[in-house]
Amino acid sequence: MAPPGLEPALEAEALALGFHPRRVEGGVELEGPPGLHQEANLRLRTASRVLLRLGSFRAHDVGALTRGLAALDLRRVWAGEGTPRLSVAAHGSRVPAAAVPAAAARAWGLSSVGRAGALDEEESEEGLTLLARLEGEGCTVSVDTSGGPLHRRGYRQEVGRAPLRETLAAGMLGLAGYDGVEPLVDPMCGSGTFLIEGAWLSMRRAPGLERTFAFERFPGFDAAAWEARRASAKAEALPAPRAALHGYDINAGALGTARRNARRAGLTLALERRDVKTLVPPVSGPGLVVANPPYGKRVGESGELPELYRALGATLRRSFGGWRVALLVPDEAGLIRALGLPEARSLPVRNGGLRCRVLLSRL
Template sequence: MEIFLVATPGLEEPLAQEARALGFDAVIQPGGVTFTGGWPAVWRANLEVRGATRVLVRIGSFRAMHPAQLDKRAHRFPWADFLRPDIPVRVEAASRKSRIYHAGAITQRIEAALRDTLGATIAEDAPVTIKVRIEDDLCTISLDTSGESLHRRGYKQAVAKAPMRETMAAMFLRQCGFDGSEPVLDPMCGSGTFVIEAAEIAAGLKPGRARDFAFQHLVSFDPAAWDALRGAGPAATPGSVRFRGSDRDAGAIRMSRDNAERAGLVDWTEFQSTAIADLQRPDGPPGLVIINPPYGARIGNKGPLFGLHAAMGEVLRARFKGWRVGIVTSDPQLARATGLPFKDPGPYVAHGGLKVRLFQTGPL
């Protein structure tokens, strides 16, 4: 089967790198990466890939030039090879450059075929979603095997304002060259996403270990094989490397600690309420400082932010010699206000209606 990992727009390249590192023969496509494999590969991609927002499986395609042809071929499609009649489904349709152009009409015909041939129940809150796309009169049918977006790891119940999604945090860490072997510090940690994601990578914990997936409702699902694949994971025994977060907001620190506890990473992480001006270099080897600071569109009046960024840069230059710095921002002027020696910024990445970029340095 063709398996498609959906990427956050702008992060296709690091997602492809991650997929290849996991043994998948990934090729970049618009919107994500593809590779081929069977159902165990689908399960493993959902369980282990950190940067994908969801995993789609293309289960078939056929030509459809007009609604009657779509109707006929949808009724002939082998739905029972993939879907259980007792599990409700929902249908999402889209059309591009095709004679059948009305998404609502496509949805209605696919739903009718599912009811008539499988006896399926159609429900808006169904655990399984079928994605139908007609492009150049070719109808492609895919299954969303993830369900909830994969950034929902299953441990983060508390979130700060404008949180960084786990999938994005993992890809920004990868772009900074993080491989789990060095310390990480986030001095504006919010709900702890960068710190917890880095600690999970170091601990060898699988990102999907604590959640359920849509593929568990499909005909192909093998509970015993899934339990063996998921496993318990390596024992979380921290070495000397630590993953630290600080924030001037004591509420954010409480959230971060609670989230780390649910993730099973209390012994790997450390959070404390500290203002940027009071930030101190941790003992031990240099590592990576990574920050998702406030930027203008999130705050409104960005005038005071220039002073904040200048102070942040001054502290990092003075106290963090040998450390690398990564800053995610939508405003290059704020990045420049730090006075840090940034390389050329990374590609634009969609984040909460904004376009952000990763600015990173070499060792200071």
């Protein structure tokens, strides 16, 4: 699964890792040897979750749905203890979504099954979570192998006033073609998410090294094989970023948060308090400028936003000639015009439920 709008970035990332992805709505599909779901959880920066498909069958009515669920082999993911949680997604199905939990309980000999919300939002890490996706006369059942959503890298214990998920930050770097070698500058770095994600990419450091996953609780989980997989990923990581990374913010408190987050991520970042109006490139370029400017909906600056966006655009055009730009902005035509980015490519995404745009441009 991928955050909405980032399917192309996830597909490109999976290809670069040697997987064989097929892009679908909401993510990509992968096929491969046993353990592929572990590798995907460990290495994919843009994915929000990794689901392992357990089976597909016809479900033209509730009876067929119950029989199909009963025929699934859950032994590799569930030892029969506790109560599975079920998330249901129904699109044009002949079986109503509300009927699925009761059918699952009958199929699996349980008094009831737990209810899980949409997996792109659900935060729970405990217990087994299954997804039943019904479309037309078909039903596909998958298990969540990630547990907590994959934007939880393990390093960010503090966030700024308008937090940016790590998966969205990584996806934007991918959409911008960031290679981990060229300079990276964030003029409004907040809690440092873009810079830390860029640094880990530059170091070839797998994003899942510092967390646990739901598949570690599956029956038959081979802890030794998993530790060997993690050790291999650790050995590939470089000791320091190959790129120059610089962050700026006018808020001193935000810079303190970014420093502490970077320290927990094993990094030392070049951070400086600076007004965007006075910003100049800290190193010779070209490189990539990436930012998540304030939206106003959360940070209380809506009256000042057009002026701020005009100042940001003017600085970029004046001082960063030849650099590329990737900005995450609200889906508001006036603010996008205020930036004045030349021939900017605009891609729709969502950030925290808000309709946004990723603007990509070369200055």
